[in-house]
Amino acid sequence: MMAQRQDDVWQAQALTTAYLEGVRGAIPLAAEQIDIIVRLARAARPDTRLILDLGCGDGILGHALLDAFTHNQPKGIFADFSKPMLDAARSRLVGYEATFLEIDYARPDWVSKVSQLGDLGGIRPDVVVSGFSIHHQSDERKHAVYREIFDLLSPGGIFLNLEHVASASRWGEEQFEEYFIDSLHHYHAPFGKTRTEVAADFYHRPDKIANILAPVEVQCEWLREIGYGKVDCFLKVFELALFGGIKPEEANH
Numbered sequence: 001m002m003a004q005r006q007d008d009v010w011q012a013q014a015l016t017t018a019y020l021e022g023v024r025g026a027i028p029l030a031a032e033q034i035d036i037i038v039r040l041a042r043a044a045r046p047d048t049r050l051i052l053d054l055g056c057g058d059g060i061l062g063h064a065l066l067d068a069f070t071h072n073q074p075k076g077i078f079a080d081f082s083k084p085m086l087d088a089a090r091s092r093l094v095g096y097e098a099t100f101l102e103i104d105y106a107r108p109d110w111v112s113k114v115s116q117l118g119d120l121g122g123i124r125p126d127v128v129v130s131g132f133s134i135h136h137q138s139d140e141r142k143h144a145v146y147r148e149i150f151d152l153l154s155p156g157g158i159f160l161n162l163e164h165v166a167s168a169s170r171w172g173e174e175q176f177e178e179y180f181i182d183s184l185h186h187y188h189a190p191f192g193k194t195r196t197e198v199a200a201d202f203y204h205r206p207d208k209i210a211n212i213l214a215p216v217e218v219q220c221e222w223l224r225e226i227g228y229g230k231v232d233c234f235l236k237v238f239e240l241a242l243f244g245g246i247k248p249e250e251a252n253h
């Protein structure tokens, strides 16, 4: 019998609902993160035709990007391995040029499933965004996924990863935990939850066991090794980091 993967927790309806209703709205600096994603994508690829949101959840990041490119109306691919999350994305994106794809990027064949999407006419993504998702992979697989994204991107395209990254010390991790619990408490206080209850839920959250965190500096170095240019960590608050890079125009795979 195959051992159950720890990140399979995301395929449950209950965790999907708990995340979308109880956590997503409490993520600190979420509006700023999205604003910077949109700015960077527009600056790198003003004529974006195709956006891929990898590990899309309900599609919050890809949705913001589709709204940001109003003049050329790009298409979006919303990819996730959780049926309940893809259902939430479908509901969110009614009326948009969006394709929903059930893929597991732990397996390298996810790339061919994206590139074989018939209705896209062979165009490659100009923007690949991912939010709080790839940290469930081993470091080896994270590196491989970043390379697969590089190969998939159009030359000049940008990869932006909004990610849960490792603190440099246990002390830093504790500061992040306190900060995040305060933010969750602020979000849940109107519904009568105490900080102690919020903290207990936070420490016992079911997706915690699926986390494999890596420092942002290390992950930026991986991106440079792969060939991405203009690699940077564009925003970071404790363990929440937005980093990425641009595939050089001359890197035409």
Ligand SMILES: C[S@@+](CC[C@H](N)C(=O)[O-])C[C@H]1O[C@@H](n2cnc3c(N)ncnc32)[C@H](O)[C@@H]1O
Binding pocket: 007, 010, 011, 019, 024, 054, 055, 056, 057, 058, 059, 060, 061, 079, 080, 081, 082, 085, 103, 104, 105, 106, 130, 131, 132, 133, 136
């Ligand atoms: C914390 S949620 C983030 C959702 C969304 N990106 C956001 O910013 O709110 C992580 C998402 O990654 C998806 N995910 C995790 N591992 C995956 C995998 N191996 N393949 C595809 N999707 C995955 C989960 O199903 C879930 O929707």
